[in-house]
Amino acid sequence: MKHRFHFKKISIGKFDSVLFALTLALALFGLLMVYDASSVIAYDLFGDKYAYIKSQLVWAGLGFFALFIFYRIDYHKLYNLALPLLVIALVLLVLVFVPHIGSGAKGANRWVNFGFFTLQPAEFVKLGLAIYLAAWFSQKEKGRFFAFLLLMGAILFLVMLEPDLGTASIILCESAIVYFLSGGNIFQFFVAAPVVGVIGFFYIMLEPYRLHRLTSFLNLSSSISGTSYQVKQILIALGSGGLFGLGIGNSIEKYAYLPENVTDSIFPIIAEELGFVGSVILILVFASLIWRGIFIAGRAKDTFGKLLAGGIIAFIGMQVVVNLSAMTALLPLTGVPLPFISYGGSALVIDLASIGILLNISKQASK
Numbered sequence: 001m002k003h004r005f006h007f008k009k010i011s012i013g014k015f016d017s018v019l020f021a022l023t024l025a026l027a028l029f030g031l032l033m034v035y036d037a038s039s040v041i042a043y044d045l046f047g048d049k050y051a052y053i054k055s056q057l058v059w060a061g062l063g064f065f066a067l068f069i070f071y072r073i074d075y076h077k078l079y080n081l082a083l084p085l086l087v088i089a090l091v092l093l094v095l096v097f098v099p100h101i102g103s104g105a106k107g108a109n110r111w112v113n114f115g116f117f118t119l120q121p122a123e124f125v126k127l128g129l130a131i132y133l134a135a136w137f138s139q140k141e142k143g144r145f146f147a148f149l150l151l152m153g154a155i156l157f158l159v160m161l162e163p164d165l166g167t168a169s170i171i172l173c174e175s176a177i178v179y180f181l182s183g184g185n186i187f188q189f190f191v192a193a194p195v196v197g198v199i200g201f202f203y204i205m206l207e208p209y210r211l212h213r214l215t216s217f218l219n220l221s222s223s224i225s226g227t228s229y230q231v232k233q234i235l236i237a238l239g240s241g242g243l244f245g246l247g248i249g250n251s252i253e254k255y256a257y258l259p260e261n262v263t264d265s266i267f268p269i270i271a272e273e274l275g276f277v278g279s280v281i282l283i284l285v286f287a288s289l290i291w292r293g294i295f296i297a298g299r300a301k302d303t304f305g306k307l308l309a310g311g312i313i314a315f316i317g318m319q320v321v322v323n324l325s326a327m328t329a330l331l332p333l334t335g336v337p338l339p340f341i342s343y344g345g346s347a348l349v350i351d352l353a354s355i356g357i358l359l360n361i362s363k364q365a366s367k
Contacts, residue, residue, distance in 0.1 A: 016362035019296070022289045023067075023340065023355045027060060027348075029282070030341035037254050037269045038262040038343065052262055052343055059345035063352030070356030075364065078357070079304055082135035089128035092121035093158040110162045120346035122159050122167045126174065127350050129155065130311030133175060137182035138304040145188055148179060166322060166334030172196065174315040181310045182303075230265070233258040234327055237268035245275030262343040264335050267327040283324065286339075290317040296362045305361045312354045 031053065038052035045051070078085075095112045096102040103113045111118045136144075152175055159168040180186065237253040240246065251272045254261050261269055271279045293313030300306040316339050323338045325331040337344050339351045 014363065014366040016292075016296070016359050016366075019289070019292045019355065019359060019362060022285060022292065023352070026285060026289070026340035027063075027352070030348075031056060031060060032248075033266055033270055033341060034262060034343045036249055036273070037251070037266055040255050041262070044256070055345070056343055056348070059348045060352075062345075063349040066349055066353035067356035067359070070353050071359040071363070073360065075305060075308060075357055075360045076302075078131050078308070079135045079138075082132040085128040086132040089121065089125045090155070090158070092119065092124060093155070096121055096158075096162060110164055117345070120344070122162070122164055122171075123346040123350045125155060125159070126167075126171060126315040127312070127354050129171065129175060130178065130308060130315065130354075133178045134304050134307035134311055137178060137307055138302070140183075145184070148175075149192070164335065166326075166336040169334070170315055170318045170322060170336065173318045174311055177314040178307055178311040181307055228333070230259045230333060231329060234265060234268045235329065237272040238328065241272040241275040241279070243275050243277060245271070245273045245278055248273050260335075263337055264323065264333075264342065265327060266342050267324060267338055270341075286320045286324075290320065293317070293358055296358055296365065299365045300361050301365055305364065309358055309361050312358055316351060316354065 034056045035050070035053035039049040042051040042053075043049040092112055096109050101112060102109050103111045103118060110122065111120050152172065156168050156172060159171060176189065180189065233253055237251070237258060240252065246252075251269050253272055254269055258265055258268060267279075270282060274282075290313060293309060293316070297306050297309035297313060300309055319336055319339050322331065322334055322336045323342075326334050326336065327338075337347050340348065
């Protein structure tokens with residue numbers, strides 16, 4: 001008797017080389033600019049001009065390792081991990097306030113110290129929340145709006161308590177986008193938006209430094225003398241760059257004139273050295289990355305994949321918009337880093353891991 005075996009052809013999805021190339025270009029450029037912007041202050045602080053870049057290289061290596069791990073793992077497996085990841089995120093947010101575990105700087109408690117490394121829980125929350133909301137909203141459910149508000153209220157309360165208004169606004173936008181992508185009623189948005197606005201306004205009024213940032217921003221159009229020191233230095237850097245910039249390594253502002261020039265304010269250094277043309281090219285690369293993420297979300301084969309991709313590209317895109325807007329005086333200063341570019345381990349690892357998930361969703365969609 002002859003037996004015939006029919007082998008099912010295994011379909012292997014295509015690797016999204018466009019998304020990966022855009023991410024790699026941004027990450028490598030970020031490493032260059034972290035070294036460039038930090039060499040002076042690193043030598044002053046540590047006696048080693050390579051101090052910041054050595055640390056960032058380690059985090060970049062871990063980030064790309066996470067990227068390839070998540071690229072290899074079927075994103076559907078994250079569905080069952082959604083609740084545990086959310087619980088871990090909430091626990092980490094609480095640990096920020098525990099003595100000898102949580103650590104802070106400049107009046108903010110935003111990190112958890114594990115001894116051999118520190119973690120910024122708010123960065124982990126962005127990805128963990130995207131996974132949880134995608135899993136929750138992939139199933140049709142009536143009357144979930146108030147449960148959604150309670151969850152967001154708890155998370156945003158903890159983040160704003162750190163305090164970190166910039167990250168809270170990004171988490172809020174990310175969550176709202178995923179909610180309405182899942183079919184949420186737009187009328188609910190118009191009801192909730194004024195309430196959120198009033199809460200945000202009173203939150204700003206509670207602390208003098210937040211109020212000063214707001215008043216400095218509002219006075220910007222009338223006179224530069226009424227603006228804060230950091231905003232003045234940002235505007236000087238942007239203006240000094242001109243059309244083509246001063247050239248790589250020739251920034252003046254990096255000589256301790258511009259505060260946070262390695263983290264939140266790294267874009268003005270880029271604009272000073274590469275000018276308007278270089279800044280526009282960088283913005284176009286970010287826009288291409290965001291568009292690619294939207295494209296991947298649109299062609300995902302299932303609701304979970306669509307919402308997960310939408311949530312990931314929402315928080316990455318909002319970080320870009322908020323940071324660049326603050327660094328060009330279109331928004332008040334918020335303390336939000338520029339994805340893949342600014343110095344910071346937690347943000348870089350989470351952003352690269354998120355790209356790995358997007359790559360997997362794109363691979364699954366192309367089968």
